[in-house]
Amino acid sequence: MKLLFLQTFGCQMNQVDSERIARVMGRMDYTLTDCVENADLILLNTCSVRDKAEQKVYSALGRFKEIKQRRADVIIGVGGCVAQQEGEALLKRVPYLDLVFGTHNIHKLPEIVEQVQTLENRPVETAFYRDPSYMEDPEDAVRVGGAKAFVTIMQGCNKVCSFCIVPHVRGREVSRPSEKIVREVEALANHGVVEVMLLGQNVNSYGKRTPGEIGFAELLARVNAIDGIQRIRFTTSHPQDLSPELIEAYAELEKLCEHLHLPVQSGSDSVLSRMRRGYTLDDYLGRLRRLRARCPEVAISTDIIVGFPGETETEFAATLELLEQVKYDEIYSFTYSPRPQTVAAKLYDDDIPDGIKKERLTRLQNLQRGIALCKNRERIGAVEAILVEGRAKLNNGQIMGRTRSNRIVNAFGPEGLVGELLPVRITGATATSLIGEPAGAVAASDLHPEGEFA
Ligand code: SF4
Structure with a gap:
């Protein structure tokens, strides 16, 4: 039996890919380990969607250099989006790296690892x-x-x-x-x-x-x-x-x-056009209106980028107005960072100073925090079904689950409930989560129209 240390960065797609990496390598007699020191194979499944995510990969690789110096037989590989983006260049940048595999090449990993072991070359597989x-x-x-x-x-x-x-x-x-x-x-x-x-x-x-x-x-x-x-x-x-x-x-x-994640990115038509999103704000809002007309309980979340090249204060203010208008349940917001190979990186200077980007992000997030808090408070008193996912983050004896509208609810209850659909009465709210208590057997009249028990 050999040991695989697998570190995953980025989105759910990468999590799924990592599960597959573990299964594929499991068939080659590799077992997952949390201890990088003992690993025979170290793999990073990487994200390059933002510069910060990419930099995390290089600092992780930096930590593994010393392990490679001590144990030359350990195999170190990089997969996922940074691997796809950089290909051969990664081998030049990281001389102790043994292999690179792209986002379409997980099924070839056993072969790739074998090449390192038997041919002693440094394979790069990034075919689509x-x-x-x-x-x-x-x-x-x-x-x-x-x-x-x-x-x-x-x-x-x-x-x-x-x-x-x-x-x-x-x-x-x-x-x-x-x-x-x-x-x-x-x-x-x-x-x-x-x-x-x-x-x-x-x-x-x-x-x-x-x-x-x-x-x-x-x-x-x-x-x-x-x-x-x-x-x-x-x-x-x-x-x-x-x-x-x-x-x-x-x-x-x-x-x-009743939840839809519908990335808008900006509330300004001129920014949307520079972003080449293919819709105007009017189109976007029209679709949301039609959705809400057919499914009034639907919760909406979105992604927003602030500080896109050339974003004026007026264009940014349009995004703030959009938040007020749509009243999103949740937003994922980021400052713009130019990504290699993209049209924006080629056409535009990254001309919004970091300080302004950060200040806009703070204003945006503060506004959203208030909106989300109001929306979450509206749930107090309702009974909703949560699918219990595990212990609450605070590890204070509470369990955590999600409502159908994707709101996180923390409630006191035994860990044995993990995997169960549990009715909870909402007793409190923050901007990011709800507090609840198991509702046990509840009368139909108590149930929130959004829950399975409605
Ligand atoms: S829709 Fe646009 S933002 Fe989303 S993955 Fe495609 S190119 Fe990227």
Whole structure:
């Protein structure tokens, strides 16, 4: 038996990829370890969506240099988005690195590791594949470990947002065959999974590039029909692909959770145009209005970038106005950082000083904190179902779960409830979470219209 130390950076897609890396290498007799000192193989699964994430990878690699000096036989590899972006250049920058594998090459990892061991070369595998079979793994459908599972349904993106490196590191859109996705979810349900999160860089354009394949709304309907599955979520989506069919799915599919993450990025049309997002604010708001008309309880979260090149105070103020108007339940906000190979990095100077970026980010986040606190307080007194995920972050004897609208609820309760759907009465609220108490048997009249118990 050999030991694998695997460190994951970035998004849920990378988490899923890391689970697959562990399974693929498990078949080569590698067992995961938390102790890097004893590892035979050290792999970093990396993120390059922002400069900060990329820098974390280089500092992690810096820490492993000394291990390699002491133990020359340890194999160190980098995979994921930084690997895809940098390729050969990573080997030059990090002379003690043994291998590089891109986002489409996890299935080739055993071969790549073997090359290091037998041929003593430093392989770099960063090919992109159009055939979706590279995303399949025989053990995907039989993995166990909890009531909640991520399921990759597609990878890549055909959009051309000027700030975004994703199309460069994940390639063009490739969708998995729907029958394989459905079979995987059925198998997960048979293993006790009750909630699935369908994953991809642009899930709501699922199937569009595959002749004869069903669309995303139909895929949701097929997953909705699977016995045992009680909740369906997905991430992430592009506003242009929030189709009338998908809006109808929110009204009709009882297992589809009332939450949509719909990245807007900016509230200013001129910034959206420089970002090449492909919609105006009016388009975006119109789609949201139609969604809310069909599913009034839907919670909306979004991504926002502040300090995009040339962003004026007036353009930034439009984003603040957007927050007031939409009243997002949650936002993920970032300062702009130029990414290699992107149109924005080539066309525009990164001309907003760091101090102004940070100050805008603080104003944005303060405004959102107030909005989220008000929205969360409105839930006090309601009874909602949470899927218990584990211990609360504070580790104060509380358990933590999420409502269908994706709000975090902390409540006192035994750890044995992990994986259970539990009704809780909401007793308090902060800007980022709710406080609740197990509601036990509740009268139907007490139930919030959003909960499964409604
Ligand atoms: S849609 Fe999303 S993943 Fe695709 S280019 Fe735009 S920001 Fe990047």
